[in-house]
Amino acid sequence: MPSTRVPLMESSDNNASPSPSAAEATRRRTSGRVVRPPQKFSPEVTSSRNGKSTSKRKRVTENDDEDAENEAPDADLSSELSELDDGDDDDDDDESAVEEPTPRPKKGKSRTKKPAAKRAKVNGTAPTGDATASASNGPVRLPNRPKKTVRVAIARRDGDGVYAEIFGSGDSPDDVAANWFQRYQANDAQALTDLVNCVLLAAGCDQNLTEDDIRDPENSTNRLSELEEAYEQTTISDYPLISKAKSSKNFREQLVGFFESLISLLHQTDVLYTDEALLDNVQRWVGIMSSSALRPFRHTATTVGLSLLTAMIAVTKQLDDRITKSSQALQAESNRRSKNKNLVANTQKALDGASQNRQFIDEKVKDLFNIVFVHRYRDIDDKIRSECIEALGTWICTLPTVYMAPEYLRYLGWLLSDVAFTARQEVLKQLGRVLKRDAEKLAHFIDRFRPRLVEMATSDREISVRVAAIAVVDILRSSGMLEPEEVDSTCKLLFDTEARIRKAVVPFFAELVQEFVDNKVDEIGGSEALDDLFGENDEDDYNSPRKEWIHIKSLAENLAAYNSSLDQEQDEMRHGLDVAADVVSAIIPETRIALATQALYEKMPEISNWHILAGYLLFDHTTSSKSKSKSNSTEAATRAAVAPSSEEEAILLEVLSTAVKESLVPGGEHDKTKKRPGRLDLDAQEDAGVQLAAIIPQLLNKFGSDPHVAGIILRLEHYLDLEVFQQLLQNATTYDKLLDEITRQFGRHVDETVLNEAAMAFIHARQYEELEELTDSKLTVLWDNTVNSLRNFEKTCELSVRGNLGRASLNELANVLKKISKLARISDCVDVMEAPGTASDFNDPVVKILTGIVHRGFLAESDDDLDDPEDEVVAFAIKGCQFYFMWKIRQLQVAIQNGEDLSDAEVDHLVILRKDFVTNLIHTLSSRGFNDDLRLFATGSLCDCCALFVFLRPIVSGPQANKYSKLRPLLEELPSALMTKEIIPIFDAAEREYAKQAKKTLNEPADDEDPLDDELPPEEDEDEELTEQERVAAELKAEKILCELTGKLIIGILGKVIDHSGPHAGKLRKRLMRNKTKLGLTFRDVVAFLDDDHLREMRGGGKKKIASKGKGKETAASKKSHQSAELVIDSDSEDDPFAEDPPEEGTVEDLRNRELLDDPIEDDEDEERPPEPMEEDNPLGD
DSSP: OOSSOOOTTOOOOTTOOOOOOHHHHHHHHHHSOOOOOOSSOOHHHHHHHTHHHHHHHHHHHHHHHHHHHSSSOOHHHHHHHHHTOSSOOSHHHHHTSOSSOOOOOOOGGGGGOGGGGGGGGGGTOOOOOOHHHHHHTSOOOOOOOOOOOOEEOOOOOOSSSHHHHHHHSOOOHHHHHHHHHHHHHHOHHHHHHHHHHHHHHHTTOOOOOOHHHHHOGGGHHHHHHHHHHHHHTSOEEEOTTTOOSGGGTTHHHHHHHHHHHHHHHHHHTTHHHHOHHHHHHHHHHHHHHHTOSSHHHHHHHHHHHHHHHHHHHHHHHHHHHHHHHHHHHHHHHHTSTTOOHHHHHHHHHHHHHHHHHHHHHHHHHHHHIIIIIHHHTTOSSHHHHHHHHHHHHHHHHHOHHHHSSHHHHHHHHHGGGOSSHHHHHHHHHHHHHHHHHHGGGGHHHHHHHHHHHHHHHHHOSOHHHHHHHHHHHHHHHHTTOOOHHHHHHHHGGGGOSSHHHHHHHHHHHHHHHHHHHHHHHHHHTOHHHHHHHHOSOOTTOOSSOOTHHHHHHHHHHHHHHHHHHHHHHSOOOOOSHHHHTTSSOSOOOOOHHHHHHHHHTTTOHHHHSHHHHHHHHHSOHHHHHHHSTTTOHHHHHHHHHHOOOHHHHHHHHHHHHHHHHHHHSSSOSSOTTSOOTTOOOHHHHHHHHHHHHHHHHHHHHHHTTSHHHHHHHHGGGGGOOTTTTTTOHHHHHHHHHHHHHHHHHHHHOOOHHHHHHHHHHHHHHHTSHHHHHHHHHHHHHHHHHHHHHHHHHHHHSOTTSTTOSOHHHHHHHHHHHHHHHHHHHHSOOHHHHHOOOSSSSSOOOHHHHHHHHHGGGOOSSOOTTTHHHHHHHHHHHHHHHHHHHHHHHHHHHHHHHTTOOOOHHHHHHHHHHHHHHHHHHHHHHHTOSSOOHHHHHHHHHHHHHHHHGGGGHHHHTSTTTTTTGGGGGGGOOOOHHHIIIIIHHHHHHHHHHHHHHHTOOOOOOOTTSOOOOOOOOTTGGGGGGOOHHHHHHHHHHHHHHHHHHHHHHHHHHHTTSSSSSSTTTTHHHHHHHTTTTTSHHHHHHHHGGGSHHHHHHHHTOOOOOOOOOOSSOOOHHHHHHHHTSOOOOOOOOTTOTTOOOOOOTTSHHHHHHTTSSOOSSOOOOSSOOOOOOOOOOOGGGO
């Protein structure tokens, strides 16, 4: 017996044709489709035209790599599997045989048929051919390929014979089998011929066998070869087993059902044992067809062969039961004193007959198993492999005494590493069936393959496979066959980013929590002791100890343990100036605990009933455990067992927040069509909202000192339906107390999360008219306190000068400015920020103080200790000024719409503020030699500030120009020299940094552009020490910086406030377009807003139209001239502030406008052309 097996995918192509070499395949891929480019054709356009072809071949290459990675078990695994082989005597001899028959040379014209050249695509290789010779004969053009006519071998329901009866008569499989058996008794050769022809017809072959073919078994192989050659002459590209046609519906079920009924009938009539030639003939033809080089023949014969095996194994089970019963009856009768000799003789005869039949059927099953299964379980077609595994699982469940042996189980273990996810998924499905019944009997198999099962559950590439693997691992857990580290690695999947994985692991995790609960109950004294201690709790009394608190404690312990383990594996997110300067998004994604809670919500009532959880958190566990511990030992042990740690309290607060959201907020990420068990009706939601509004202040009083926890609690306010609080006075009082506590938390903390959550709570409240006045009164208090703190700083030093404050003072000032920027976003802050101070010598408005602080960004001399806090102060001042200008613009819009007069003092004040702000921003960005966070933030803010006033352009130049002409200075364009000296170098540095991180190649500058500056940021050398995760994070951050900066610059260009006039007009636009196709899809989509057509589509105006062609017939040359003609643009956008110049010659937009590039949106053809058929792998070419 060989010590190693043939690898899983080590097989020839299904056509048994030799695969081309790797070098030949590569040569053909690179020269498969060559198109003569137009005279003006940029390199980027060339790659885009050939993108479809290249991507197709790239996918094939990736599949080849995947096949190589997952091809077969390695040597170590094979050596382990060999240990499972106990008593396998003959089937390995068949395994060592070649999987596919050697292909025969084609005869005549079939050898040169062109469709055969595409068959190699199934294996991921391109058709063979000498591309070099073709290229040397001149320019290669795309061939005019004929449209493929897809023909399907449909299950015909007319005619006569067993095939027509199976699929056309409507009779049950038992009736069809009985009818065929009657014909077999009348004429066995004719009926057997009809049966074999049925298999051929099921494979889509119209050729029939004759009775002479059946009587000549030695010629069966040659006859099948003739049928294969005849079949290949057809253009059939589908066959019933895989066809999706309506006529092929339930085809496999009907075919399998007939052969299973036939074997059962032959067993019942004993013809199966008396007429051995019948089964031999069927086995012969099915066997040689199952090794055919044609997939339709091989797949259909394999399906039939597996159905025969399934039926024969079911018969074996019946014979075993009969032998067992006969043996028991014979033993019982023989032990009787007055035994019936005739009965004993008859029973012995029946037992002998059943034993002989059992031996006969066992030999036939082994033969057919070695002929069909042993070769086809490693077939190149994953559908065939999946069917083999499905059948093996059925056999193991039907006859476990035979098939639950190592020589059969090893096939399941091998195919756990199959390259096709459908095969891996089928293996897991069958393993689940087997392990649910007899997991304890498979200890040796589980020991060998348990690591692979856990690996599939945690890291398989396919989500569906991971879900199936988790179900199998859960069965192992229930059987106690998992190691502790394997349990932990599986439980961590509760925090997976994929929702299906989290949902699949919920039962696993819930059972683990239940085990913790049972252990705690046993430690306390048992369930009876708990019943005596807690008694019957009032359902509405959530503040008293309850038995459910043990479940909550166990849940918190597990979540805290696994969350802490993941925290150790991952780096924490960096905060600081990045947050202040908006370099990192201020939107915090849902945490791991929140995602896990969403998955557990439906499964665990302790989470869905969040009132119990809130009562558990509000209970003073520390005081109660100390004061009552002396009175009752059981009570003391219980209180100590349920007391949470500070880490567990923080996690449970996050669980509470998510549970409230799932309960009160409709339309979560779950299926909206399902009514969830924890979701409340409308009245119950209102009552729960009022209760939650009363609970939030209590939670803040207890946990509000911790900023992280306070932010989680403040988030609960967002889920309240405030309609309830503006209807009843009592409810409004409850909400007033809640707002008081939120106001206190805003003034108490300086943490970014707390301030954001509190600001969102105020914004939420101001959306309701009855609560707006109440909310504004709270905001007034916060504004007064914050402005007073800022004026206190103003009295200590000149805030516009950098370097006159220590680090502690800078941090305090940054916190004040941070709160101003948060308050400014909530409501109109113009009046507050324009109000003068009360002191005679320090009476400047807040906005003027902020614009002065922006000047602190001017970096004359670097100071490593103070640069970061100084820059943070400037960043928050910039944000406060931005919100002021946005609210001011809103006031101007309302005033102009109402035709109100604007005072000269007010306009002059605004013009001066804008000028000072812009000047200080320019000082900030121009004083820095590299792109730090503040320089990037200041550049974006500069573009935003100038673009805010664009809406005034049609007003100052329209009918109201005289009335509002004094607003014209607000539209002042940035200096042209700023583009070349500052803006473009800033963009260059951001572009080069992203290209370096993403390993992308940039285009060289044009002759009329400045050469690249080789200046690099000072932290450039640190990139060599980054881990892979840090490299990905650095690449994403660099891309975000580049795209946001580009977007800000484009806003300024479209608003005509930068790059519009002067000696360098249009230079920035051209610079942005240089690497449009080189820096990824996100950057390309951002730069696309510089395209006229894209803007028209966004505004719903459609694309530019090509000049109308002349009437009458035109020659091909005239059509080409029209395609290259210039575009005729309607001059209807003179007053459009976003109008832009035509694209530069030679750019992608210019080529598309001149129709040198394919335009997927506009089609000049009058008639709709039929779609080209998709290229499909020819299943007949395997």
